[in-house]
Amino acid sequence: MRYGLAFPYVDAHTFIELSQVAEAAGWDGVFYWDGGGTDPWVALTAVAMHTECVRLGTMVTxxxxxxPWKVASEASTLDHLSKGRVILPVGLGVIDLEKMGIVKDYKIxxxxxxxGLEIVDRWWSGEPFSYDGVYYQIEEASGMPSLQTPRIPIWVHGSEKQSQLLRAARWDGVKMNGTPTQIQKDRQAIMAHRTIAAPLDIITEGxxxxxxxxxxxxxxxxxxxVGVTWWIEAIWDTPQSTGGVDGMRTRIRQGPPRIE
Incomplete structure (x- = not known):
């Protein structure tokens, strides 16, 4: 199992410092909030330049x-700069995003x-492509291959909904909430639809x-x-609310809850 940290909004300098603390304490990944304010890709790029091995991603985009082509380009650029340490977790976005111009309808x-995921995947191939979708159209484009092969890992949200099960079966990881029993049940349902030979990461947060x-x-x-491969420690809840940045730093220094 690997262990990551889900960061709330903190300024970029603080994020760099806490990420260095995380790497020194043995955490495997740092994931920065993508919800406005500081640009996550700029902040993650700064972290990449000040760390050596910790994985880098958003939580979630x-x-x-x-x-999607902008996200693909940013992630691919960072993948090269970080020597292959990027993960791209994606989702629909919270309902409040309608205030920023995004549609309210979750089905849309x-x-x-x-x-968007199809475009991101094609962009990372580096091969010329066109795309004619309902919401996105590209006449002709040549993307930028990611350093990682076959691509940067893509994590999606999963639950018992059929649409989410099918989506999770297509990509590289699925973030699920719930008890171990619930996660085991949803994982089995996803694997029943999976036709890809590559392993599937199962991610949960707590x-x-x-x-x-x-x-x-x-x-x-x-x-x-029950098959969870990534534990994401939510330091944006109790550690931050009870101790602010110092509380977060203390929890990070205590290290991941590794299984002996």
Whole structure:
């Protein structure tokens, strides 16, 4: 199992510093909030220049809000700069995004997400392509290959909804919430639709007590036993609300809830 950190909005200098602390403490990934304010790709690029091995991504990018070719280009550029450390988690975006011009209808957003992912995938191939979708049209474009092959890993949100199960089966990872039993059930449903031979990452998010390793490991172990491959520690909840940046830094330094 790998262990990441989901960062709330913090200024870029703080994000760099906390990411360096995370790498030193043994965390495997840092994921920065993509919801306005600081541009996540600029901030992640700065982190890439100040770290060596920690994986880099957003949590999560609302792809229907943005031009998919721009996201593809930014992620690919960062993948080269970071020597292949990028992950792209995507989703529909929260309902409040309608205030920023995105459509409110989640069914439309879902179709935009699927079209956007097809464009991102083709962009990373580096081969010339055109695209004629309902929401996106490209007459001719040549993208930029990612450094990672066959592509930068794409994570999507998953649940028991049929549309989300089918989407998750197509890509590289699926972020799921719920109990280990619920996640195991949804994972089995996704694998029943999966035709790709590559492994599927299962990601979940939660909180563990950094000052009680045995308790933290017990929590994570129950998820690992049902196939979860990434545990994302949500430091934007209790650590931040009770201690601000210092609280986040303390939890990061305590290290991931690794299973012995």
């Amino acid at each position: 609302p792809l229907p809000r943005q031009q 957003r879902a179709k935009m997400l699927d079209e 909180q563990t007590p950094g000052d009680d390793h045995e308790k933290a490991a017990a929590t994570v172990r129950s998820y690992a036993q």
